[in-house]
Amino acid sequence: MANSSPAFPRASGMEVLFSKTQIAERVREIGAQISADYEGKSIVLIGVLKGAAIFLSDLARAIEVNNTFDFVAVSSYGPAKMSSGIVKLIKDIDNPIEGKHVILVEDILDTGLTLSYLRGMMLQHKPASLKIATCLDKPARRLVPMDADYVGFQIPNQFVIGYGMDYAEQYRNLEDIRIFSDNTTQSVGFQKNRSRSSHSVEG
Numbered sequence: 001m002a003n004s005s006p007a008f009p010r011a012s013g014m015e016v017l018f019s020k021t022q023i024a025e026r027v028r029e030i031g032a033q034i035s036a037d038y039e040g041k042s043i044v045l046i047g048v049l050k051g052a053a054i055f056l057s058d059l060a061r062a063i064e065v066n067n068t069f070d071f072v073a074v075s076s077y078g079p080a081k082m083s084s085g086i087v088k089l090i091k092d093i094d095n096p097i098e099g100k101h102v103i104l105v106e107d108i109l110d111t112g113l114t115l116s117y118l119r120g121m122m123l124q125h126k127p128a129s130l131k132i133a134t135c136l137d138k139p140a141r142r143l144v145p146m147d148a149d150y151v152g153f154q155i156p157n158q159f160v161i162g163y164g165m166d167y168a169e170q171y172r173n174l175e176d177i178r179i180f181s182d183n184t185t186q187s188v189g190f191q192k193n194r195s196r197s198s199h200s201v202e203g
């Protein structure tokens with residue numbers, strides 16, 4: 001029977017950038033740092049869907065101080081291979097954060113457009129404090145100035161998958177973080193660029 005679904009390259013052949021063990025160790029370290037920084041306080045972790053869901057769930061459990069979580073979702077529109085730079089909120093926080101200590105949690109800080117927008121949005125809610133935690137930081141791609149307070153790993157300018165991060169919605173469930181490579185001839189029939197920001201994967 002003909003299979004019309006797109007074929008995705010197997011992740012097992014792609015280079016591991018950070019193993020499950022390395023990620024777990026780094027998440028523990030960041031959790032300990034946050035626990036020390038916020039001793040005696042409560043924190044609201046705000047994850048950016050969908051990529052940050054897995055990092056947030058691990059980070060929340062590595063933080064010893066009282067924490068709750070919430071999620072936002074954004075989209076950006078523009079020509080397929082170019083970021084419009086316009087980010088739009090499509091799901092806001094469920095609970096007020098005024099007067100609360102907030103940490104925005106991302107899987108990856110890339111051009112900075114998403115976090116720059118969200119930071120501005122969150123500040124309008126007048127939190128007591130606002131910091132940013134990101135699992136990965138790819139500084140070479142920055143289009144707007146943006147720094148995170150807690151960074152898991154800095155990475156070179158390569159497209160990565162796993163631990164929440166996708167390529168065309170695939171691979172989020174990988175336990176380690178890998179450099180996406182598409183050396184197969186089967187990977188036709190699906191959009192190589194992402195629906196939202198500007199990433200296109202050459203191949």
Ligand SMILES: O=P(O)(O)OC[C@H]1O[C@H](OP(=O)(O)OP(=O)(O)O)[C@H](O)[C@@H]1O
Nearest residue numbers: 049050051109110111112113114196197
């Ligand atoms: O710094 P930037 O260039 O703005 O890129 C970072 C954003 O892009 C990715 O989201 P994506 O659009 O892939 O959505 P997803 O989390 O649902 O995969 C990632 O999860 C960040 O939210």
Ligand code: HPA
Nearest residue numbers: 108110158159160165166
């Ligand atoms: O390298 C990446 N991988 C997956 N999603 C992303 N969003 C921004 N950069 C990336």
Ligand SMILES: [Mg+2]
Nearest residue numbers: 051165166194
């Ligand atoms: Mg994505």
